[in-house]
Amino acid sequence: MNNNLVILLIEDELAISNFISTILTHNKYNVIKAETGKDALALTASHCPDLILLDLGLPDMDGINVLKSIRIWNSVPIIVVSARGHEREKVEALDLGADDYITKPFGTSELLARIRTAVRHNQKVREDSHRELDKIIIGGLLIDYEKRIVKVEDKEIHLTPIEYKIIVLLSKNVGKVLTHDYLMKEIWGPYINExxxxxxxxxxxxxxxEANPAEPKYILTEVGVGYRMVDEV
Amino acid sequence: MEESKRGRLKIFFGYAPGVGKTYAMLDDAQEQFQNGVDVIAGYIKTTTSVETLELLGKIPVLPNKVIGDKSNLCNEFDLDAALKRKPMLILIDELAHSNEIGVRNKKRYQDIEELLNSGIDVYTTVNVQNIESLNDIVQIITRAMENETVPDYIFDHADKVKLIDIEPDELLRRLDHDKLENNNDDKNAPEDFFTKENLRLLREVAMRKAADRISHNNQNDGMLSDKTTNTKLLVCISSSPSSAKCIRWTARTAEAFHAPWVAVYVENKENEKLSEKERQYYQANVELAEQLGAEITTLTGQDIATTVAQYAKLSGITNIVIGKSRKRKFFNGIFNEDLEDKLISLLNNTEIHIIPDSSIVKNYHAKRKEFKIKGRTFTWKDIIRTAFIISLTTIISAIMEYVGLSNDNIIMLYILAILIISKMTTGYKYGVAASILSVFIDNYFFVEPKFTFNVIQRDYPITFAVMLLTALITSTMTVRIKSKVDFAESREQRTEVLYEINKKLLVTRGLNNIVDLTNEYIVKIFGRSAIFYTKDPEEGIPGILKLAQEETDASFLLSPEESAVAHWVFINQKRAGADTDTLMQAKAYYMPVVFQGNVLGVLGVSCSNGLRIDQSNRAFMRRIASLVAMALERQRLSDEQRSILVETEKEKMRSNLLRAISHDLRTPLTGILGASSAILENKKTLDEDTKEQLISHIKDDSQWLIRMVENLLSVTRINEDTANVTKIPEAVEEIVAAAIGRIRKRFPEQKINVTVPDELLMVPMDGTLIEQVIINLIENAIKHSGETIINVSLKKKNNYAVIEVSDNGEGIPEQDFPYLFESYVPNGKRTSDSSRGMGIGLAICMSIIKAHQGKMEASNREDKGAVFRFTLPL
Structure with a gap:
């Protein structure tokens, strides 16, 4: 057994699961395939994968339920694969603890990038639990948590306390989509609803x-879902 | 909705207390219970014998509601608990029971109707003396007054009636036994109620009633309708308690003939002076007739016979029922024809039924008192008028005497004065006073010896009588004319108002406008706050309230208690609230707006400050309600029609789309199929370059297909039913940014220039769809302009967000404009590259923008290139 990361691929369509596993194997990942939700739960327990790719449309049970069941006892990064146009499904998955989502149809490079981000984020979270990061740098953007300073291209930016709270929250979850609801609850508490x-x-x-707010570099909008701070420019 | 299924009512019917109705009911219920039906006992009377109660067995008992203070505790059936518990079958003893004050409904049968309406089956018991239409018959037999009655329709409409019958001897024996056993003094009837003779008669009445019901059920419809067209009864009701007898008689006859019947009340000036007691009797009569199933009509007219005759002719009445006292009124008898004689002379084809009545005498006395009450009111204005005219006449008379005219002329002059006085004043009194005065003045001033009352001439009484009669006749006529004018005016005013409402409703469009208009009129007419529910308040839509100027605060109308009443009205299709029998403690009167058996809304009128809704107000409100019902129905129909139009439009769009898709999909699929089979079949002969070329073709074609499918998917997000989208406020710049982000992934080299305003624009929209529109437009621009810069701009213009995508390409060919946003283009009209270009993309953009109530247009720029512009309402 090598030291490659183990990815559990939960997908019932043979064509898709074949092409994904081909790509992943080529990119030095070990792939375990599951076709049903039941198998997926069993394999998660027995193989302790480093990452799970979960298709929400499964033959035996709702993908959301698989997600729920896994999240009860395991914090392994989960990327949800969903069809386009189902924002509510995505939001639900994210709110239930999925780390990211990818929309069908997707390209190989996009898939690999998402996997890398999720794994890295997961590692960072684990490290962070030991020591608190004091700053983060993404391209020209610098957020200094200790001094509570935000700089773009070395120029200090004045943010209101709320704005600062938002940007810190996004940067601590860099690469990850934060849903509107999550952000609202974290910043304003549970009683605000618009x-x-x-x-x-x-x-x-x-x-x-941003240089041009219509072409943002750092904070991207996921329409109907939420916001994501990029982890590299 | 499951509520739509009405519960079934089974009545256990007996001829006297003690025949074993409760026993039979429990026995039947027990059987149902054994069969697994969810039965509960809602109310079993407390005095039931032990053996009977034992029958209850394991059937659960609903706890009674305890009402009243310590001194007077009452157990009442708990309707709300029963509705909440929602069993399949509920047992409720004593259908005719009257509830204590503080319970929602006045009568138990109303509770039962509510249970039936909410789909619960009910078993209940009732005795023959409690049936409304038989009430007086039973009273004659037993000489005992029975106040607790049940309207006949409850009995007639019951799904099953079971007659519980035992021999009167047996019943008497049983009662004796009971008395010995446990001193049972349940039966609150007097001792002489239970005589063998009484019981025999009651038994007969009960059996007849049960038999009538059977024959009623067995009548087939053909026969029934034949009968119905033949007979229509009319009963004249008055404000005397004796009318009740006529009403009951008519109800029984109408039922026997299966004929409709009308209760008519003739209103004239005299009625407005009804005493409080008479008004109560009148109200009671109207309610009784209504309960027995009559249609209530109020007519206005001076002469009862003519008014009734006219109405009877117009509405095809075949039988008229009137009550008549045996006492002849002497004075009236000489001058007036009797009502029945008049009716007979006016209507020769109508049968007249006369119900003898002894209690009219009382009423006559009451009428006599009226005159005295009327005479009490003097107004200064009228007194001054009278004095002035008399003085003037005296002066003129003095002049006449001076000139030398005879006393006869002076008397004539005084008669003229009395005529004028009677005409100008209200009531008889001034005329009478003036005539007496005139006689004295004439005597004093103009009859020798002057300035004394000494001489009494022989013709003196005649002069006086003539004067008096003149005064009386003139005032009577004046009063009559005045009252007629008043009537005409008030009726015209109401008719005018109704006409006005109708006219306004006819031109009003939109549910809210109809509601506002109705509220406005109700507030104007009644001077009270009004509330209008268009939907059952249970569905979470509150009523629309309009505050009257006369009231300072009407917010109580919005309270949950009040909307619960409105909810009740919605469910039961009956009026409720203040001044009715149901939910009387409510602060407003609620009336359903019904059209063809559907409740389209509920109208509420505030009755705070002790305001009351009397019969005429109710009738008026009913008329308004029927106008409103028509308006609402019209609105509903036009809405329906519009939705049909939308449906056809959508259907057209869909079929066009399908045609376009089948056309557009074939090309790339052929490409993919061809390329992939070429590779598979010629693996060995093909060189690497060719292979790579073929594979990249496959990739391009599948990417095109993906975009196509995404476009198609976006169409499915447009709501099926309303051609609308679910809109939530989105920041437009975020949507633009997301679209550009996706374009950038596909065309990393493309130069795109984006401008957004400093102000954040929030627009209600479906973000994914608008993103798709922007992507399609940019893609289209890239396709037609190649390497040049594409400008995307977002602006705010008036109340719209304007998004523009412009390029520097070749522009749009003139001949393409008409088909630019069409999904399907007749063959040969589309330029060659469009089949691989946007295809249906622009058509989809158009339908998305339309679903957002926005506008989309395309034009060529003056210098070079094309501009696509769409607007979204803010």
């Missing part, structure tokens, strides 16, 4: 840190 405020704050942040 996301206009969030949009306004995001628009302000973008006008402060």
């Amino acid at each position: 996301n206009q405020t969030l949009r306004v704050n995001m628009a302000n942040i973008r006008r402060k840190i």
Whole structure:
């Protein structure tokens, strides 16, 4: 057994599962395949994969339920594979603890990038639990948690406390999509229910840190789902 | 909705207390219970014998509701608990019971109707003396008053009636036995109720009633409708308690003939002066008739006979029922024809039924008192008028005497004065006073010896009588004319208002406008706050309230208690609330707006400050409600029609789309199929370069297919039913940014220039769809302009967000404009590259924007290239 990362691929379509496993194997990952939710749960328990690719449409049970069951006892990064246009499904999956989602149809490079991000994020979280990061640098953007300073291209940016809270929250989950609901609850608490405020704050942040707010580099919008801070520019 | 299934009612019917109704009911229930039916006992009377109670066995008992204070505790059936518990079958003893104050409904049968309406089967018991239409017959037999009655329709509409019958001898024996056993003094009837003779008669009445019901059920419809067209009864009701007898008689006859019947009340000026007691009797009569199933009509007219006759002719009445006292009124008898004689002379084809009545005498006295009450009111204005005219006449008379005219002319002058006074004042009193005064003045001033009352001439009484009669006749006529005018005015005013409402409703479109208009009129007419529910408040849509100026606060109308009443009205299709029998503690009167058996809305009128809704207000409200019902129905139909139009439009769009797809999909599929089979079949002969070329073709074609499918998927997000999308506010710049991000992935080299305003634009939209539109437009621009820069801009213009995608390409060919946004283009009209270009992309953009109530247009720029622009309402 080599030291390659183990990926559990849960997918019932043979053609898709074949092509994904080919790509993954070529990229030095060990692939375990599961075709049903039941198998998936059993394999997760027995093989302790480093990452799970989960297709939400499974023959025996709802992918969301597989996700729920795994999340009860395991924090392994899970990337959900879903069809385009089902934002609600994606939001639900993310709120239930999925790390990321990828929309069918997707290219190989996109898939590999998502896997890398998820794995890296997971490792970082584990390391972070030992020591707190004091700053993060993404391209020209620097967030210094200790001094509470945000800099773009070495120029200090003035953010309101709320804006700072948002940007810190996104940067601590860099690479990961944070849903609107999650952000609202984290920043304003559980009793606020309209996301206009969030949009306004995001628009302000973008006008402060992005060169062109219509072509953002650092904070991307996932339409209908939420926001993601990129981990590399 | 499961509520739509009505529960079934089974009545255990007996001729006297003690025949074993409760026993039979429990026995039947026990059988149902054994068969697994969910039975509960809602109310079993407390005085039931032990053996009977034992029959209850394991059937669960619903706890009773305890009402009242310590001194007067009452156990009542707990309707709300029963509705909440929702069993399949509920047992409720004593159908005719009247509930204590504080319970929602006045009568138990109303509770039972509610249970039936919510789909619960009910078993209940009732005695013959409690049936409304038989009430007076039973009263004659037993000489005992029975106040607790049940309207006949409850009995007639019951799904099953089981007659519980035992021999009167047996019943008497049983009662004696009971009395000996446990001193049972249950039966609250007097001692002489249970005589063998009484019981025999009651038994006969009960059996007849049960038999009538059977024959009623067995009548086939053909026969029934034949009968119905032949007979229609009319009963004249008055404000005297004796009318009840006529009403009951008519109800029984109508039932026997299966004929409809109308209760008519003739209103004239006199009625407005009804005493409080008479008003109560009148109200009671109307309610009784309504309960027995009559249609209530109020007519206005001076002469009862003519008014009734006219109405009877118009509405095809075949039988008229009137009550008549045996006492002849002497004075009236000489001058007035009797009502029945008049009716007979006016209607020669109608049968007249006369119900003898002894209690009319009382009523006559009451009428006599009326006159005295009327005479009490003097107004200063009228007194001054009278005095002035008399003085003037005296002066003129003095002049006439001076000139030398005879006393006869002076008397004539006084008669003229009395005529004028009677005409100008209200009531008889001024005329009468003036005539007496005139006689004295004439005597004093103008009859020798002057300035004394000494001489009494022989013709004196005649002069006086003529004057008095003149005064009386004139005032009577004046009063009559005045009252007629008043009537005409008030009726015209109401008709005018109804006409106005109708006119306005006819031109009003939209549910909310109809509701506002109705509220406005109700507030205006009644001077009270109004509330209008278009949907059952249970569905979470509150009523629309309009506050009257007369009231400072009407927010109580929105309270949950009040909307619960409205909910009840919705479910039961009956009026409720203040001044009714149901939910009387409510602060408003609620009336359903019904059209063809469907409740389209509920109208509420505030009754706070002790305001009341009397019969005429109710009738008026009913008329308004029927107008509103028509307006609402019209609105519903036009909505329906519009949705049909939308449906056809969508159907057209869909079929066009399908045609376009089948056309557009074939090309890339052929490409993929061809390339892949070429590789598979010629593996060995093909060189690497050719292979690679073929494979990259496959990739291109499949990418094209993916985009195509994404476009198609986006169409499915447009709501099937309404051609609408679920819109949530989105920041437009985020959507633009996301679209550009996706384009960048596919065309990393493309130069795109994006401008957004500083102001954040939030637009309600389906973000994914608008993203798709922007992607399609940019892709289209890339396809037609190649390497040049593409400009994407977002602006705010008035109340719209405007998004523009422009390029520097060759522009749009003139001949393409008409088909630019069409999904299907007749053969040969589309330029050659479009089959691999956008295809249906632009058509999909168009339908997405339309579903957002936005606009989309394309034009060529003055210098070079094309501009696609779409707007979204903010």
